[in-house]
Amino acid sequence: MQLNIKNTFIENLPADSNLENSRRQVENAVYSFANPKKTAMPQVLHISPEMAAELNISEEETQSEFFKNVVTGNEIYPKTTPFAMCYGGHQFGNWAGQLGDGRAINLFEVEHQNKNWKVQLKGAGETPYSRTADGLAVLRSSIREYLCAEAMFYLGVPTTRSLSLSLSGDNVLRDVLYNGNPAYEKGAIVARISPSFLRFGNFEIFTARKDVKNLKILVDYTIQQHFAHLGKPSKETYINFFKEVSERTLEMIIHWQRVGFVHGVMNTDNMSILGLTIDFGPYGWLEGFDFGWTPNTTDRQHKRYRYGNQPNIGLWNLYQLANALYPIIEEVAPLNKILEQYKASFEVQSLQMMQSKLGLFTSDEEDAKLTQDLEETLQLVETDMTIFFRNLSSFVDEKTGFEIVKGAFYNVEDISEDVKNKWNNWFKKYENRLKIERISSEERKVKMNAINPKYVLRNYMSQLAIDDADKGNYNLIDELFQLLKNPYAEQPERQKWFAKRPEWARNKVGCSMLSCSS
Helix, strand or coil: CCCCEECHHHHHCCECCCCCCCCCCCCCCCEEECCCCCCCCCEEEEECHHHHHHCCCCHHHHCCHHHHHHHCCCCCCCCCCCEEECCEEEECCEEEEECCCCCEEEEEEEEECCEEEEEEEECECCCCCCCCCCCEEEHHHHHHHHHHHHHHHHHCCCECEEEEEEEEEEEEEECCCCCCCCEEEEEEEEEEEECCCCEHHHHHHHHHCCCHHHHHHHHHHHHHHHCHHHCCCCHHHHHHHHHHHHHHHHHHHHHHHHHCEECCCCCHHHCECCCCECCCCCCEECCECCCCCCCEHHHCCCCCCCHHHHHHHHHHHHHHHHHHHHHHHCCCHHHHHHHHHHHHHHHHHHHHHHHHHCCCCCCCCCHHHHHHHHHHHHCCCCEEHHHHHHHHCCCCCHHHHHHHHHHHECCHHHCCHHHHHHHHHHHHHHHHHHCCCCCCHHHHHHHHHCCCCCCCCCHHHHHHHHHHHHCCCCHHHHHHHHHCCCCCCCCHHHHHHCCCCCHHHCCCCCCCCECCCC
């Protein structure tokens, strides 16, 4: 396994001078050196061949003992020095101070075909940032993370990627419900891949500590490595850098809204500086269309990170990043202008996204009202978002509209005449609106199906794979992995996954609500 190793991160950024892997406050450094913990009986359960190819690792090489040892932390790739990053963050709206890579260890950088990838292990042991935790992860959360990152990629959502899912061979103690009943679970490690794992919090920590020198070093490095098209670092470049981060963040969130994805923990330490979906913890896809839904048990009361609030939280987090960058910009007006532009762009892009989901490829002044009416009608009764929009592509006229989408309703027998009438009224408006379009219904269907996925990683699907894996059967992980590589394709042989959440999963732990426990 001959990789083209680069060291741009550790060669250009200040390291922690303390080489001990002891829990502590780390100052004047972007990262600390930390080696993964050796495991008892590592076993690779699944590999993303597409991601391996991106790193120039052949299928044969992924079957080797060396590959297994590297992606489980049991062997360090020659001439590399693993490390953990220092960052802070706002968690649930409050400044939490130093956080850092508490259970993630960055192994190395690989350059291939003009792309630079960072390879990181999640669940490979303690770092100086582990605080009171053990730095490990369990199979349950690792399956969810591994599958979701690749699923998001194939949905067309900006995201970090997955390379491999492995068992460590060790047992890990976790309290899944935070209710004082811990139990041992199978330990696991995910090899995660990204052009960068830098977060908003990497910049916030330096500003919080009034360390402008290292803040500037980090921003300059980030621009040179990831935003080189903006030119050499200067005040103007810093402003344009913030502008592009803002635009990328909004683009990512619009994609989340499009496919019905709810991140669950949009803390600033979980916000990628590249606008990528990062840290798949208590996430979920909307089952019933509901702007107020959050998958996170910790967020159940205040619902800060609910589906409908994600764009607002993106903006709130960008305010924190603006504050972090202010010491090297020293002007409020250009930052405020960018934040105001985010609000205006959200209105425009959100409507465009909904128009595309509805197969409206010309613009009409009534489109905003039509989409608002739809969103209100969707919430009258429990309606599966994915199935509704996918089936809507077959819409012909008002008379058959209800029949076409009724498979999306959870209790279709209980729908009142009043609700049916409201649906028929909306279908009538929709039919009239479609008359403005210049494409055939067949063309519209093809275009809508390229935007509205047929298959998403519903929590109950992950849970079935987790339940099987706990019994030593890992086949369902691969079945879901293959399914989710083509989320917009019909895949008639896998039709069973185009289904509403089963009733048994409505309130089951891991299916309806999840904790951050991993």
